[in-house]
Amino acid sequence: MPDECVILADGPAALVELCGISTLERLLRTLQRCGITRAIILSSSAAEIAQRLARPSWARADLEFTIHERPPGPTTVQQIVDLWPEAAARLLLIQGDVVFDIRLLRTLLAQTSSAMLIDSSAPETNRGKLCGAALLQREWAVARNGSVESALLEGLEQHTAEALDVANQPLYDPGLRRNLRPFCFPAPALADKQAAERVLFDSVQKGTLDFPAWIHAPIEKFLLRYLCRTSITPNQLTISWAIAACLTTIFFATGHLIWGIVLALVVGILDGLDGKQARLKVETTAGGKIEHHLDSFFDVVWPIALAFHFYSSGRLPTAFYYLAVLLAGEGVDGIAKAIIYSGAGRLMTAPSMFDRFVRLIGGRRNIYIWVLAIALILGAPEKALIVMAWWELMTVVIDIPQAARMLILRQKTR
Numbered sequence: 415m416p417d418e419c420v421i422l423a424d425g426p427a428a429l430v431e432l433c434g435i436s437t438l439e440r441l442l443r444t445l446q447r448c449g450i451t452r453a454i455i456l457s458s459s460a461a462e463i464a465q466r467l468a469r470p471s472w473a474r475a476d477l478e479f480t481i482h483e484r485p486p487g488p489t490t491v492q493q494i495v496d497l498w499p500e501a502a503a504r505l506l507l508i509q510g511d512v513v514f515d516i517r518l519l520r521t522l523l524a525q526t527s528s529a530m531l532i533d534s535s536a537p538e539t540n541r542g543k544l545c546g547a548a549l550l551q552r553e554w555a556v557a558r559n560g561s562v563e564s565a566l567l568e569g570l571e572q573h574t575a576e577a578l579d580v581a582n583q584p585l586y587d588p589g590l591r592r593n594l595r596p597f598c599f600p601a602p603a604l605a606d607k608q609a610a611e612r613v614l615f616d617s618v619q620k621g622t623l624d625f626p627a628w629i630h631a632p633i634e635k636f637l638l639r640y641l642c643r644t645s646i647t648p649n650q651l652t653i654s655w656a657i658a659a660c661l662t663t664i665f666f667a668t669g670h671l672i673w674g675i676v677l678a679l680v681v682g683i684l685d686g687l688d689g690k691q692a693r694l695k696v697e698t699t700a701g702g703k704i705e706h707h708l709d710s711f712f713d714v715v716w717p718i719a720l721a722f723h724f725y726s727s728g729r730l731p732t733a734f735y736y737l738a739v740l741l742a743g744e745g746v747d748g749i750a751k752a753i754i755y756s757g758a759g760r761l762m763t764a765p766s767m768f769d770r771f772v773r774l775i776g777g778r779r780n781i782y783i784w785v786l787a788i789a790l791i792l793g794a795p796e797k798a799l800i801v802m803a804w805w806e807l808m809t810v811v812i813d814i815p816q817a818a819r820m821l822i823l824r825q826k827t828r
């Protein structure tokens with residue numbers, strides 16, 4: 415896979431800000447996460463580009479770039495060849511004023527011959543249906559002349575380059591666990607910024623949510639509209655909710671259930687915000703996986719804290735028996751869910767309607783907080799642990815056959 419690219423970034427379109435970062439900054443961050451390590455930025459407004467990119471950005475710190483002034487007139491193939499890194503057999507050529515779904519760029523970079531990203535469903539423009547990204551072989555580029563746009567269109571007409579059609583790409587996004595058509599669109603005019611940002615906000619929302627998460631989603635989206643324009647990082651949000659979750663554990667263990675429930679509801683919202691912020695501003699890191707481990711940790715610790723309180727207070731002498739059932743069920747169900755969703759990812763098909771329904775009402779931490787709140791209102795908070803244990807068992811009984819079905823389906827498709 416190539417790790418070099420040339421970016422055609424004529425301002426001001428490349429500097430249009432969407433959700434707190436410019437289109438060009440978003441592209442650089444996306445390219446780094448595609449494995450690109452070096453970029454050459456070719457622009458007729460190099461000074462303005464250099465000034466904007468001079469601001470430090472940890473989210474693209476591993477990508478080196480140089481900026482070259484482009485002479486007036488259309489960009490030519492010869493200009494690209496002159497900038498072509500000597501050791502690179504293939505090169506990604508990409509427009510700096512276009513927003514790309516990372517799935518499209520990863521698919522394009524995985525091609526073994528010259529290929530161009532097109533969208534057959536998009537309206538015809540002066541560039542045909544080119545989307546602004548092409549993977550070029552050196553031999554292919556050297557044999558061309560004239561402007562880049564005419565060379566790319568000629569390559570498509572003469573079938574010397576493969577057309578990678580956005581309209582034919584898989585809809586299923588394993589990271590979001592839902593169908594989402596891959597998108598690419600040029601930096602919008604000021605009047606169209608809200609529509610473009612709606613696309614980006616929608617692109618970070620995960621599917622197959624539990625019922626409380628459906629309620630959290632609009633709150634998270636509202637907060638995200640403000641957070642994305644601040645310097646608050648996803649890691650800072652993760653640390654914030656982890657601290658709040660630790661305090662929640664203490665409240666549960668010491669019997670301060672009202673404060674624990676209130677803080678747990680806040681944790682549920684913050685827990686969704688960090689991932690959304692990371693995806694929206696392309697600030698994902700390998701360290702983000704720690705957040706999933708924290709989730710699993712508090713899935714176990716909160717019930718332990720509740721069981722400790724109910725047992726030590728004498729409200730539920732059998733608390734630890736129900737705790738054992740709950741934790742064993744969560745362990746088995748975790749394996750079953752991993753099979754279901756990893757299988758959907760391999761098959762590139764969304765989970766079934768039934769799987770999504772089970773996810774909606776199945777046993778999970780968010781739902782158990784609501785169970786605890788209702789039990790507390792009814793004056794019998796200790797009964798919540800009993801309900802949690804049985805709820806988890808029912809979820810396991812439903813998910814295990816679904817996991818077995820997915821395993822059989824995966825075997826048949828090999």
